[in-house]
């Protein structure tokens with residue numbers, strides 16, 4: 001046997017230190033710094049050296065151990081049967097080798113062997129113990145020998161039965177499986193964390209492991225975790241106890257007892273069956289909606305499993321076939337800013353092309369300005385990219401140690417890269433937006449759809465598909481261009497007869513007669529809905545007055561807070577938006593200024609308050625309808641309150657109103673009155689409420 005020289009010894013020490021550190025970051029902090037592929041390479045190298053120089057193997061070598069020791073804060077629980085890792089196969093040849101080794105050891109032909117094949121779910125392994133059918137213990141894998149007792153956390157998972165279904169289960173049963181998070185849930189959780197400035201996880205595996213190991217089960221409860229069973233532990237149930245000689249039959253049993261078991265599970269013969277399965281699963285990988293990092297191949301016959309037994313840290317009867325990693329490191333070459341269809345500005349990383357799980361990736365999202373700050377990323381950096389399923393590739397981490405000297409800071413633009421309008425980012429909002437709503441080509445289609453919609457200008461016959469076509473043909477660049485369309489030209493479009501073309505031109509002509517409120521709403525200014533548009537029209541009376549208004553004037557309008565006021569102010573300051581408005585008016589758009597003001601305002605001068613839960617309308621609807629009748633709607637009751645509308649479970653406001661002698665009405669009465677006022681009947685709040693008090 002050859003003796004290791006100093007160089008080899010140094011390499012071993014270095015590999016062990018790197019792997020120990022990686023394990024700690026991965027299993028304890030849930031914040032890996034190496035990619036899985038790098039980790040696997042290092043572990044492989046260490047295994048190779050140790051195989052060549054067995055004297056170098058120590059019991060604490062990462063090749064001999066599983067996971068990491070349990071973290072502080074949880075009770076340490078000893079596993080009845082150790083929870084091991086799996087040996088890996090990185091290509092089809094290694095799979096065939098595995099089958100040959102198993103067959104040799106069992107002295108059978110490779111073709112005669114049945115294997116149960118399953119997806120290798122990429123999450124966190126846990127063990128569940130059921131006594132008399134009831135869940136009594138849940139533990140993480142930990143270092144394989146002892147794990148963290150996380151029973152209360154696991155009880156929050158809906159996919160873990162607290163009581164087994166059926167009857168035929170043994171008195172004591174241990175089930176193992178993987179806790180995972182689906183892509184969609186993971187994305188939503190991270191989006192929320194980005195908004196709230198809380199911890200963003202690099203991938204669903206880290207998110208699942210981190211969520212399971214929360215000291216407060218209420219936090220775990222809020223995390224979208226799923227448990228899938230993959231093993232019924234031998235030793236807790238002897239093969240003779242229940243008549244299931246194979247692993248696959250045990251999985252069926254677990255399904256009957258109330259566990260989720262992978263639908264992709266399949267039993268195949270020999271190496272060819274395994275290789276076919278792995279290819280099929282690999283093709284499905286992107287469409288599954290959750291992460292798998294490979295396939296797990298198990299000898300199906302439980303007697304043969306026992307005969308094969310274990311080595312160091314893994315069973316001999318199983319192997320993990322590893323798929324290409326979903327994370328790769330590459331260089332961030334530049335950042336471009338894209339404008340979405342509603343004006344949101346998204347920084348997009350331009351990358352040195354890199355193959356990630358079989359697909360070449362050259363772009364990844366950086367979400368927004370806060371995310372750039374959170375990652376601390378610069379142009380020129382080496383970055384870790386993740387691509388999983390249909391989710392847009394993301395930059396998950398910067399390798400700061402590899403930052404080049406000429407790395408440049410990412411500068412967020414001040415003007416829209418498409419239309420040059422000012423970019424607006426309001427306090428407390430993560431998203432920056434282009435304020436050229438009416439003019440910006442990136443927002444054209446959405447702006448036109450809104451402009452033509454029923455509650456805006458209500459242009460009959462101008463549907464979504466037609467708008468798309470008109471924009472793509474470049475016939476319509478701004479809403480004003482709609483009014484220049486001729487029936488002849490329109491008739492030439494696909495699915496447009498002469499009749500519908502003529503109808504559309506007539507509808508456009510008709511839409512020119514509108515109201516100021518509808519016109520304001522049609523402009524599609526952010527957060528300016530119908531009710532706000534009504535209030536603005538009523539308050540300012542003319543478009544000129546509205547366009548000239550300063551921030552403070554705008555805030556004086558009912559229902560308009562600082563954010564809406566800022567949106568309005570910026571919108572009307574954009575020259576292009578003003579030009580579009582002028583063009584619309586030049587096309588003949590008109591409205592009767594009085595139309596809005598003329599509506600009956602029986603509640604003018606009154607202040608109303610809404611409280612409690614309303615059954616038939618939302619509070620916002622109630623508020624909008626009151627405002628349309630001239631009332632102000634306040635958030636608290638005072639002596640000046642004209643009337644309090646008290647819904648179900650009204651609390652302190654109701655008490656206060658009663659104390660102050662403010663008239664109170666319930667929801668039914670409120671609806672009756674609203675309807676009467678809206679029909680134009682007179683029905684004063686005061687007199688009626690007084691009347692009601694008398695009759696109570």
Ligand SMILES: NC(=O)c1ccc[n+]([C@@H]2O[C@H](COP(=O)([O-])OP(=O)(O)OC[C@H]3O[C@@H](n4cnc5c(N)ncnc54)[C@H](O)[C@@H]3O)[C@@H](O)[C@H]2O)c1
Pocket residue numbers: 022023025026027032033034035036037039040066067084085086118119120121122123124125126141177178230296320
């Ligand atoms: N990036 C890093 O820094 C870092 C650090 C440590 C580990 N890792 C990654 O973790 C891997 C090693 O982790 P490991 O020891 O948990 O081994 P493993 O994940 O490769 O395999 C064992 C695990 O597979 C899981 N599994 C999923 N589906 C299964 C099924 N159907 N049947 C049986 N088991 C199933 C179980 O949780 C089991 O514990 C490495 O290969 C590497 O990819 C990465």
Ligand SMILES: [Zn+2]
Pocket residue numbers: 339416417418419420421434435436440441442
């Ligand atoms: Zn723009």
